[in-house]
Amino acid sequence: MIANFFNKTKPIVFFILASLLFVYYILAIANFKFEAFSFLWLAQQFGFFVLIIGFLLISSFIIKKNTLTQNNSYALLLLVLLLGTFYEAMFDVPIVIANVFLLLGFRKVYSLRTISATKLKLFDAGFWFGVAALFYAWSIIFVLLIYVALIIFERINVKNLIRPIVGVITPIFIYFIYCFAFGSVNDFYNCWEFNFNVNYTSYNNLKLLLPISVSLAAVIWSIVTLTPKVSVSGIHIKRAWRIVLNHLIFAAIIIAFAPIKNGSEMLFMIFPFSVIITNYLRISPSENFKNLLLYLFLILSISVYFL
Template identity: 30%
Template structure:
């Protein structure tokens, strides 16, 4: 049974998930891109797959390090299955890299709970979020997650509240220095197009995206009910971290709504928090047949979508 196999965290689980990700990556590129077997194309795809795979390991590390789920492989399986269900997320290299930077930031934000090296963690988080924003502007909304962390972890020192500004400024100084050295026009890089908002969802009007997003949101909403219900049962030290995951879901949803270019790639920013929430549901549900059914639905949906 799939649920039993992934109920533990073993090296074989990582091997299986990595192979599944490779299969999804290759098939997505094969069906959606004109393959040019040049050295540049192959090298680029290897790097992009490396970003995808590294994102999985970074995600698993941040969850495991902060005890956001129990010791199992459901979280990484769900994370990869979301790529399979919405393969558009693999096609955009900028959002792939931006999501990796966001995962770096979330890891540092949640680790603030230890109250150790708080200033360094806040600086790192703001630095990574600003880097992500250089690739996808609306990831700047994850600065709200830093503010939420300062509130739920009761960080009252005003100096800590100013640290994220220095992280943002550092990236901006680096970018401006690069533009000066390369003699590029500032007005062409920093213009109002950066902060465009679009509420036109017609680009998402395809069977594949509709079915995939509906499935993910349905499972996420169902699991969220149990996640909120069991939030009070968490230890006092861990409860703020679980609350931040809810904030991250809301931010991911806002990015989908506000993004000026809607091609399905923007859904990637919800994969990590939703994987955590659904994994928590898998851990508390006593109905093994239902959990098994949900996993089979998630596994078979990408195959069904390919036939559309």
């Protein structure tokens, strides 16, 4: 059964999941994204897929390094299934690039649980979030997650408050100098057009309505079930849980204001969704329920290509 197979981390699991992701990618191209064939087009598609694999690898590293879940592959499985479900996310290049850089920043934020190299972590987190914002302006909201982490990990002091700001400003200033030097300052200003859209009628489409409804129901149920249990756990677990929840909140804000609502914006939500639901699956005593939930996400990820 699917729950039993992904209950452990094995080298073959990542290969299987990468292959499944490739199948989703090919299905999406064949059904919705195919253009006139050329070697340039083929190279672009290959490059996009490499970015997605990078997203998966960095997510896996963050989860394992910071023990956000136990020793299982449910989070990676859910990441792949959700990517397959919200297939538009695999083809929106600015959002994919922004999320890869955001993950590099999240890696530093979550690692603040240890006291080593705090100064560098704060600068690096701000730096990567600043780079991400150059590709997708709303990404700048995640800078607030750094300060939430400082509060949660009790690292508040004047220098620590300033370091993320310096980190954020650094890539933005470098890009401004680059644009100024080559007479393309307008390109810099265009990066900071915070266009927004609060019209959610596109979510009435079954391709989005069904997976969003199921994902929200699963994550809300997981939060309601897990939070009381986490509150009586060790301090490290409680702190990590609070950061994941705040991560989810900031992702929801970005999605709420995203100018284009076609499913690609859901990429911001996939990481915290997967971590939260995985932790619920970990405590679920019923193997049948685990299988049911995972098969439900699998069926959803396939059905969107036929709705």
